Amino acid sequence: MASRLDTAEPIELSLVVPLFNEEESVGPLIDRITAAMASYPAIWELLLIDDGSTDATIANAREALNRPGLNLKIIALQRNFGQTAAMQAGINQAQGRLIATLDGDLQNDPKDIPTMVAELERRELDLLVGWRKNRQDGLLLRKIPSFIANRLIGRITGVRLHDYGCSLKIYRGSVIKQVKLMGEMHRFIPAWVAGVVPSSRIGEMPVTHHARQHGVSKYGISRTFRVILDLLSVMFFMRFKARPGHFFGSLGLGLGALSSIILFYLFIDKFLMGNDIGTRPLFMIGVMLFLSAVQMITTGILAEMIARTYYREDTAVSYIIREVYEGDPQHT
Structure with a gap:
């Protein structure tokens, strides 16, 4: 296993996971990530971004800080800033040459990450997006609105993907750090990335999707209306940001x-x-x-x-970090 931070070797892969009130999921999530990355041949790190949780998410996550073979950092935000801001905080703190993002609700499968990394390198991409080909969500409230939204986003932005909403993505760190995420724009990350690299360097591959096991979904049908408004903003910024x-x-x-x-x-x-x-x-x-x-x-x-x-001067950030938890250096 090559997950420990070694000062002699650079970190190859950073895993960024935003969390909000996932006290029941965070323990199993860490276990699944550790098992999935056990045979990964390079140095990797795990960053958990707590987005102002009001339950025991941080306490449960801190139990794994000194686990052998795990380079874990927990970044606690001062309040709930939203998934986009939490994701931006994790990306800013990530040290890996490659960065992977996934949800903290156990619906994304960490086992897909090594395969996606290999696929990104094989196809020489800057962004590889997961495609939840067999979604385990409700048809009316999630699948149909998602299908319509993906078609609409692809037509307007020119970046045609089957699943914009999948959080499981692999980026080249040098590319995603050129993109500044604001508001609720995490679902349009491929479109933002297309603003700094050719769309030909953005790809997708099918990934495993599980039904939510704990807690409640943070999204509802109202998200569809916000997506339409955000899409208008994306269209404006993609075409007229500099003019x-x-x-x-x-x-x-x-x-x-x-x-x-x-x-x-x-x-x-x-x-x-x-x-x-x-x-x-x-x-x-x-x-x-x-x-x-x-x-x-x-x-x-x-x-x-x-x-x-x-x-x-583009230095403003959309989040405030309250505290950063890291393991005992003797264990890491």
């Missing part, structure tokens, strides 16, 4: 052109035809379109200024 003025400016020019046509028509109607236009709804529409055009163009200018500030 938001083009987006707002295009809208402004279009509204301005329509306003000009309407006002020019009314000008002809007033001064050449002698008709009264002061009370006509078309006149108010033309004026409102003109004001909207001015607003869109000025918004684009402000967005360009904000974008330039963003690129000069």
Whole structure:
């Protein structure tokens, strides 16, 4: 087993697992990861990110800190920041050349990780996404909305995958650390990665999926509506992140052109035809379109200024670490 942190050898693989109120799952999860990685030929580490749990998740996880053959670090966040922020915290703390992420609810199978690592290297990919081909979820509340969402995301982002929502993924550390995750954007990670590498370096492979054994799901049907809103944000950032003025400016020019046509028509109607236009709804529409055009163009200018500030100093984080637990150096 090559799981211990050896100062003479770099860490090859970091396993990042966000947790929130998984007191019953965290012990079996560590056991499964340890068993799955027992024959892994390189140095690896396990990072558990507690996202403000209110149960015994941290206490149960700390029982494994000094387990022989396990390089475990527990990162406790100050409060519940959400899965995306917890995942970002783990990625920032990870030291491995490769980084694997998986859920803490025992639905992802750690046994797939060594196979996925080998597949990523064989296909020379920067990101390999797990595909829960045989999902153990409810048809109406999970499978159908997920199918629709995956098709919609693939069409809009251009990165066509069967399962965007699978947390089991393998990344090259140097690539994923170029991506900043905010809000609830963890489900769109392949699209964000496609912003820094060609989509041809993103792949997928079928993985095992288990039904939830403990606790309750953190997601419901309401997530579908949030996905739609997040997807609009992803589409905007993918296409106009570095040039938001083009987006707002295009809208402004279009509204301005329509306003000009309407006002020019009314000008002809007033001064050449002698008709009264002061009370006509078309006149108010033309004026409102003109004001909207001015607003869109000025918004684009402000967005360009904000974008330039963003690129000069992009150091903000979406989480706060309360404490980090590590094992006794004598055991590690």
